Amino acid sequence: MPKISNKGLAMPQSPIRKLVPFAEKAYAEGKKVYHLNIGQPDIKTPQNAIDAVKALSLDILAYTRSEGSDDYRHKIAEYYKGVNINVAKEDIIVTTGGSEALLFAFGSIMDTNDEVIIPEPFYANYNGFSTASGVSVVPVISKIEDNFALPAIEEFEKLITPKTKAILICNPGNPTGYLYSREEISKLAKIVKKHDLFIIADEVYREFAYDGNQHVSILEDEFGLENHAILIDSVSKRYSMCGARIGCLVSKNKDVISTALKFAQARLSPPTLAQIASEAALATPQSYFDDVIDEYVERRNLLIEGLESIDGVKVAKPKGAFYCVAELPIKNSDHFAQWLLESFDVDNETIMVAPAGGFYSTPNVGLNQIRIAYVLNKESLKKSIHILKEALKVYND
Incomplete structure (x- = not known):
């Protein structure tokens, strides 16, 4: 059988997208999944x-x-x-x-x-x-x-x-x-x-x-x-x-x-x-961005405050973009992220996060961290924070 290239074998999986099959399975089981894993804004494209x-x-x-x-x-x-x-x-x-x-x-x-x-x-x-x-x-x-x-x-x-x-x-x-x-x-x-x-x-x-x-x-x-x-x-x-x-x-x-x-x-x-x-x-007025920035600041503040209220969670406060990195009281965020989709829900709802190890090139760094994209509306973020809080209680027990 012909062989795959060494470059192809070395190509890393995306930590953002590699969990998609588990999310699709969760959907098939009737669960609602809040996507905190990817920077796909829910803001409307300029008309x-x-x-x-x-x-x-x-x-x-x-x-x-x-x-x-x-x-x-x-x-x-x-x-x-x-x-x-x-x-x-x-x-x-x-x-x-x-x-x-x-x-x-x-x-x-x-x-x-x-x-x-x-x-x-x-x-x-x-x-x-x-x-x-x-x-x-x-x-x-x-x-x-x-x-x-x-x-x-x-x-x-x-x-x-x-x-x-x-x-x-x-x-x-x-x-x-x-x-x-x-x-x-x-x-x-x-x-x-x-x-x-x-x-x-x-x-x-x-x-x-x-x-x-x-x-x-x-x-x-x-x-x-x-x-x-x-x-x-x-x-x-x-x-x-x-x-x-x-x-x-x-x-x-x-x-x-x-x-x-x-x-x-x-x-x-x-x-x-x-x-x-x-x-x-390019003709989009500044008012569009003013409104979007106000919305993201509110989402960021809600998310950071919520994460800081969870025991054992450490988070850096972002000054821009719409992501943050949170350090969790766990050992392996890859396992945790998959577990969230496969084995955990609150009222048939769960969250999808991006394990942060894939955002480093140094081996074995960031393994207890996740990236969260605060691109969802504030009500969805509130529910997501609650799900994360309850999930950590169960996971660590």
Whole structure:
């Protein structure tokens, strides 16, 4: 029988999606499952994006340019100017989600066995993208006790080797909700310039910054990272358009853009209909985001207060995005998460969470942690907290 590749065998399962069969079985048994495991907002997609697709009258659904349509990239550049990022449409490649943008970035700047430094815990699929690209993740550990703040720059410098090509951050962070300060971005800028590295920033949660804090981008002029910075973005969370699968790679480094374009050409073009919807979404008024942020702050506060009321639970308070990491009084969150779906319910209702071990690359770290996405309405969150509290009593007994 032909053999599967070593790369395929090494490819990690998603901690977010690997429990889906157990959730489906719970559904088949008549249970209601509250999905805290995945960042699929229940916020409505802006109506102008939906209407743009409904209004189409096409005879042929054709390819667009490999880098995305001119009109859409021009409007993205205008959007960025509004958030203090001065780029032109030529600095932008539209991708099939932020995931493809990350794969293009890895493929453009790293070779097999090169290294990328990532503060952990990090978005679980960074492990998968690294494996697919033959790249090694070198983690620098942030801790729940420090609210997952950026580790000292000295910790980064200790890890830099001749194989190091980039530092990757997610800001605000998935899974932690940590929001990097201007001072922290400045420190990272200095280290990548000192060692002539790239810095990749996944900024898909840019709009979701709370408590009066402001998001700071690596592509703001003051950091002088024109040759070093690669920005990853997506419409998925900003406009609650996860199914559109439209993102972009942005860089002022012309070599990065021309190289990434070759990867884009190899897959022909990003989805045409989704670009049309995404272009329309750019006209979404600020009031939409104001309302969404107010809603997420209320959900966050409800969730954190509820988790802190449970004996033995430790939680970091997120400053952005819509996730938090909670440490539970258990030994193995993979087992616990599966048990919740297979063997536990309160009035025929249970919860689905994401085991946090998959958000680390360091072995045996985060095994007693879970990631919770507070993308459900407040009533569902209240029920979910109650279910978790009762589940821990039974599980530990």
